[in-house]
Amino acid sequence: MxxxxxxxxxxxxxxxxxxxxxxxxxxxxxxxxxxxxxxxxxxxxxxxxxxxxxxxxxxxxxxxxxxxxxxxxxxxxxxxxxxxxxxxxxxxxxxxxxxxxxxxGQVFYVDDQIVPPYRFDKRLSVRVSYRWRRTVDDEWTFGSITFVHDVDLRPDYTTPVPKRKPSAAKQEQDRQNELSQTWQHLMRGALYSVRDYFREGGDGDKIPDTFQATIDSYTRGLNNYSTQFWRQQP
Structure with a gap:
């Protein structure tokens, strides 16, 4: 699916x-x-x-x-x-x-076929493409929005330090795994945010070209509201 x-x-x-x-x-x-x-x-x-x-x-x-x-x-x-x-x-x-x-689908469609990058960097991005129209008699308008998130890779001091320092290759593998999971979270949040925006009657003309995902003040990571581009930003 x-x-x-x-x-x-x-x-x-x-x-x-x-x-x-x-x-x-x-x-x-x-x-x-x-x-x-x-x-x-x-x-x-x-x-x-x-x-x-x-x-x-x-x-x-x-x-x-x-x-x-x-x-x-x-x-x-x-x-x-x-x-x-x-x-x-x-x-x-x-x-x-x-x-x-x-x-x-008569008035909007959000393309969910998004391919992950081959390699992840701490600056993650997800581009969501869509089409929309106000009524079924209107012509389709095509657009996209790119969600950007800068991952905080500072060590989590609440977790125990391993007895042996992992190799550079193992550290990079762990880093890529963490970034991949974060990218998946960003991608899902981006898709659901665009879909929910249109479901609630949002105006496609007001969707920005790019959006910097907001971060959770406690975890420094993404949460369920991070990709809601229509919310009032602090």
Whole structure:
């Protein structure tokens, strides 16, 4: 799945599933104690969320099938029923999300296909591209905003000092790992901020070309508000 958008192939798989048929096949699988015709539905192509719920249902089905004692059958049967309901709910939730995305896509779209840099430096940046229009009758306007964050790499004195000083290569590897995690945080925050801005009716013409991410006064790092470019800056 994309970071904020459901990929086209997953949308096609979701559209191929009839909700009533799904419920019927889940009930049938529980009665027959095997997946059976439920395998015909493209559930594994609907993304990791639904795939995970299907896996849980399969596990619950296996435990129910293996149970022999009445008490164990009752316990595993209850778990199986809940897993089946969770699977149906997951499909319904993803369909509703897809419908919401398609409705929003008539007036804005945020591109979430962002490739990380090969190597990270302490000055991180993420460029988010988008298109928007005020009404479906207007022409599309294309734009982008670049989020910038200068990582504070000063040592954290609250963590214990290693007994042996790591090699220069190990230090650089640790540095790259830390910067990579911070970049991922910046990237996700940037995407969700632009999407939420448009969801709340924000004017695309007022989005700045660049934005210096704000930092948490306590951690010196990013927080949930760091990329909200429309907030009043201190």
């Amino acid at each position: 994309g970071e904020i958008n459901i990929p086209r192939d997953q949308q096609n798989a979701l559209n191929a599933i009839d909700d009533n048929e799904l419920d019927r096949l889940v009930d049938q699988a529980i009665r027959e104690e095997r997946l059976g015709d439920l395998n015909r539905l493209p559930l594994t192509s609907c993304g990791p969320y639904i795939s995970k719920k299907l896996h849980y249902f399969e596990q619950a089905l296996a435990k129910y099938r293996e149970a022999k004692a009445p008490r164990k059958r009752a316990e595993t049967g209850h778990t199986l029923q809940r897993a089946g309901s969770d699977l149906s709910f997951a499909v319904d939730a993803m369909k509703r999300r897809m419908e919401e995305e398609q409705k929003e």
